[in-house]
Amino acid sequence: MNKIPSSASKLSFERPLVTVDVVIFAIQNEQFTVLLTRRPAVSSDPFPGLWALPGGFLDVLQDHTLLDCAIRKLKDKTGVETSYLEQLGSWGGDKRDPRGWSVTQAYFALINVKQEIDQKQVRGSTETAWFAVDDALRKRLAFDHTQILSAAIDRVRSKVEYTSLPAFLMEEAFTLPQLQRVYEVVLGRPMDKSAFRRRMLDADFLEAVGLIDGSLGRSAMGYRIKNRVTAVTFPRTFRASE
Amino acid sequence: MNKIPSSASKLSFERPLVTVDVVIFAIQNEQFTVLLTRRPAVSSDPFPGLWALPGGFLDVLQDHTLLDCAIRKLKDKTGVETSYLEQLGSWGGDKRDPRGWSVTQAYFALINVKQEIDQKQVRGSTETAWFAVDDALRKRLAFDHTQILSAAIDRVRSKVEYTSLPAFLMEEAFTLPQLQRVYEVVLGRPMDKSAFRRRMLDADFLEAVGLIDGSLGRSAMGYRIKNRVTAVTFPRTFRASE
Numbered sequence: 001m002n003k004i005p006s007s008a009s010k011l012s013f014e015r016p017l018v019t020v021d022v023v024i025f026a027i028q029n030e031q032f033t034v035l036l037t038r039r040p041a042v043s044s045d046p047f048p049g050l051w052a053l054p055g056g057f058l059d060v061l062q063d064h065t066l067l068d069c070a071i072r073k074l075k076d077k078t079g080v081e082t083s084y085l086e087q088l089g090s091w092g093g094d095k096r097d098p099r100g101w102s103v104t105q106a107y108f109a110l111i112n113v114k115q116e117i118d119q120k121q122v123r124g125s126t127e128t129a130w131f132a133v134d135d136a137l138r139k140r141l142a143f144d145h146t147q148i149l150s151a152a153i154d155r156v157r158s159k160v161e162y163t164s165l166p167a168f169l170m171e172e173a174f175t176l177p178q179l180q181r182v183y184e185v186v187l188g189r190p191m192d193k194s195a196f197r198r199r200m201l202d203a204d205f206l207e208a209v210g211l212i213d214g215s216l217g218r219s220a221m222g223y224r225i226k227n228r229v230t231a232v233t234f235p236r237t238f239r240a241s242e
Numbered sequence: 243m244n245k246i247p248s249s250a251s252k253l254s255f256e257r258p259l260v261t262v263d264v265v266i267f268a269i270q271n272e273q274f275t276v277l278l279t280r281r282p283a284v285s286s287d288p289f290p291g292l293w294a295l296p297g298g299f300l301d302v303l304q305d306h307t308l309l310d311c312a313i314r315k316l317k318d319k320t321g322v323e324t325s326y327l328e329q330l331g332s333w334g335g336d337k338r339d340p341r342g343w344s345v346t347q348a349y350f351a352l353i354n355v356k357q358e359i360d361q362k363q364v365r366g367s368t369e370t371a372w373f374a375v376d377d378a379l380r381k382r383l384a385f386d387h388t389q390i391l392s393a394a395i396d397r398v399r400s401k402v403e404y405t406s407l408p409a410f411l412m413e414e415a416f417t418l419p420q421l422q423r424v425y426e427v428v429l430g431r432p433m434d435k436s437a438f439r440r441r442m443l444d445a446d447f448l449e450a451v452g453l454i455d456g457s458l459g460r461s462a463m464g465y466r467i468k469n470r471v472t473a474v475t476f477p478r479t480f481r482a483s484e
Contacts, residue, residue, distance in 0.1 A: 011341060014302045015257040018345060058334075060256045060343040066334035090332050090347045092300075093307035101302040103260060103347070105332045 016092065016101040020069040021055030021145070023088065023108040023152035024078060027169045031132045032186050034149065035077060038127040039142050046098045047142035053149065054128070055104065070107040077128060084110040084168035088152050096144050104143075108152040110168040160186050164205045164225070173222030175214040176200060258334065258343040262311040263297030263387070265330065265350040265394035266320060269411045273374045274428050276391065277319060280369040281384050288340045289384035295391065296370070297346065312349040319370060326352040326410035330394050338386050346385075350394040352410040402428050406447045406467070415464030417456040418442060 024035040036051040054077040063069035067085070075081055085107055092103030113130075131139070133153050137146060159165045166182045167174075180196045200206060206223040214220030266277040278293040296319040305311035309327070317323055327349055334345030355372075373381070375395050379388060401407045408424045409416075422438045442448060448465040456462030 011259070013299055016260050016300060016302055018258050018260060057255055058258060058343075058345075060258055060336065064336050066332055066345060087331055089329055090308055092347070094302065095306070101300075103300075103308060103345075105334070105345070 014101070016103050017097060017099060018058045019055055019102065019104040020058055020066060020073055021053040021104050021106045021148060022070055022073045022077075022085075023053055023106065023149055024074060024111060025108065025133075025152075025156060025169065026111050026113040026130065027182055027185055028113050028130055030181070030185055032188075033130040034133050034136050034152075035128060035130055036136060036139075036141070037077065038129075040126065050142040051131075051136075051139055052142035053106075053145045055106075066105050067107075070105075070109075074109050074111075078111060080109075080111050084165065086155075088148070088155060091144055091148060104148075106148045106152070108156065110156070110165065112169055112171045114171045157187060164203065167205070167225050172224040173209045173212050174224075175212065175220040175222060177215055177220070179223070256343070258345050259339060259341060260300045261297055261344065261346040262300055262308060262315055263295040263346050263348045263390060264312050264315045264319075264327075265295055265348065265391055266316060266353060267350065267375075267394075267398060267411070268353050268355040268372065269424055269427055270355050270372055272423070272427055274430075275372040276375050276378050276394075277370060277372055278378060278381075278383070279319065280371075282368065292384040293373075293378075293381055294384035295348075295387045297348075308347050309349075312347075312351075316351050316353075320353060322351075322353050326407065328397075330390070330397060333386055333390060346390075348390045348394070350398065352398070352407065354411055354413045356413040399429060406445065409447070409467050414466040415451045415454050416466075417454065417462040417464060419457055419462070421465070 026033055026035070035054060037054045039045060039047050039050050039052050041049040055073050058066070058069050059072075063072060066087075070085055071081070074083065074085065086109075088106040088108050090103055090105050092101075094101045096102055096104075133149070136149060137153070139146075141149065156165065160183060166186055167179060169182050169186075170179065176197050177193075179200065180191060180193065183196070184190055205226055207226045209222045209224055211219040212222030268275055268277070277296060279296045281287060281289050281292050281294050283291040297315050300308070300311050301314075305314060308329075312327055313323070316325065316327065328351075330348040330350050332345055332347050334343075336343045338344055338346075375391070378391060379395070381388075383391065398407065402425060408428055409421060411424050411428075412421065418439050419435075421442060422433060422435065425438070426432055447468055449468045451464045451466055453461040454464030
C-alpha cells in the first residue's frame with residue numbers, strides 16, 4: 001500500500017468529486033441573511049428536499065479557474081456578476097457525500113440585495129430563499145453545509161471588526177448612519193456613532209458623492225466605495241469597534 | 243452549454259486532478275526555512291528537475307479526509323507525525339498543470355527540525371532540502387508553487403504578530419529568550435525583551451518545567467506548550483510586537 005506509484009499510474013487513480021459552494025450573504029429587513037437552495041426531491045440524489053448552500057460540480061470545460069466556477073455559481077443563483085467574493089476553505093473526505101470521495105471549495109460572497117434579479121429569471125427551477133443566519137444554522141442542511149456556513153459567519157464577523165467588508169453589502173450611495181446600521185446588524189450589537197464616523201472617514205475607503213436622502217427623510221452626505229476590488233483593512237487604531 | 247445537466251450526467255463529467263501540497267517550515271541555523279523537494283528529472287513528468295513544495299495526489303483509498311492526506315504527505319517527507327498544520331487555501335485551474343485541470347489544497351506545517359528523521363530513511367528517493375524562505379522565493383519553482391509559498395509566508399508572519407504559533411517551531415523545553423529569538427527570526431526584526439517576556443507569560447500558553455540550560459551556558463526557566471492542539475490567539479493588549 002505504501003509503495004509510491006509512478007506518475008502514469010497515479011493519473012489513472014480514482015479522482016474525487018470536486019464541487020464549489022458559495023455562501024451568499026446579504027442584509028434584508030435589517031437582518032444578516034444567507035441564501036439557501038433546496039435540494040431536488042429526487043431520492044436518487046443525496047439529501048433530497050433539504051436546504052443547502054448554492055453550489056455544484058466544477059465544470060472543467062466551462063470554468064478556467066476555481067474562482068471562475070464560484071462566480072458562475074453566484075451568477076446562476078442570484079444574477080449578480082460582481083460582488084465581494086473570498087475563498088473560505090476546503091472540506092473534503094470520504095463521508096461527506098454518499099456518491100463518493102468529495103471535496104468542496106467554499107467561497108463567501110457579500111452582495112447588496114438590490115443587485116439580485118427576479119428569482120423567476122434565475123436559471124434552473126430549484127427553490128431558493130433567504131434566511132436569517134441564525135435560523136439557517138438551526139436547520140438540518142445537506143452535506144456538511146452547517147459547518148461551512150458556521151465558518152463563513154465566523155469569518156465575516158471577525159473581519160467586520162477591522163475591515164470595510166460590510167460596505168459591500170450596501171447599495172450605493174449610502175450615508176454613514178446607514179453604513180453603521182449594517183455593521184451593527186452583522187455584529188449583532190450597537191456601536192458608538194461619533195467614533196464610528198471618525199474611523200470610517202479616517203480609513204479612507206469612501207468617496208463622497210453629494211447629498212442624498214438619508215434616514216427619517218433628512219438629507220445627508222452620500223458615499224460610495226473608492227475601490228471595489230478588495231476590502232480595506234483598517235489600521236489598528238481605526239478598528240470599527242474600538 | 244448552460245443547460246443544467248442531471249445529477250447522473252454530472253457524475254460522469256471529467257473530474258480534475260486533486261492534489262495536496264504542504265509548505266513545511268522550520269527554524270534552522272537561525273533562519274526561517276522551508277522544505278523543498280526536487281521533481282523527478284523525467285521528461286514525461288511536468289516541471290522535470292525543478293524544486294517544488296512537497297505534495298502529490300490525493301489517494302481516495304488511503305486518505306479519509308483532506309487533512310489525512312496532508313498529514314501523510316508531511317510524514318512521507320519528514321517522518322514527523324504531529325505538528326502544527328493549518329489549511330492555507332486552494333489553487334485550481336486549467337493552466338497550472340500540463341496534465342489537465344488541477345486543483346491543489348495547500349496546508350502549512352510548523353515543525354521543529356529536531357523532529358526530523360534522517361532524510362535517508364524517508365520514503366521515496368526524491369531529493370529534498372531546506373532553503374531560507376527568501377532564497378526559495380527567488381527560485382523558479384514548479385507549478386504555481388511560488389505563489390503558494392508566498393501566501394504561506396504572509397500567513398505565518400501575520401499570525402506571528404498575535405498568536406503563539408512560533409512556539410511550534412521549537413524543541414521543548416525552551417527558554418523565553420530562545421522563544422523570542424524564534425519570533426524575531428520569523429518576523430525578521432528585533433523585539434523588546436521585557437515586553438516580550440510579559441506578553442508571553444500573560445498569554446498563558448506556556449507551562450514551566452524547571453531550570454534548563456539556556457543561552458551562554460546559563461540556566462534559565464524552561465517552558466513547554468500547554469496545549470499542542472492549536473495556537474493561542476493573544477488578546478490585543480498582549481500582542482507580541484506591541
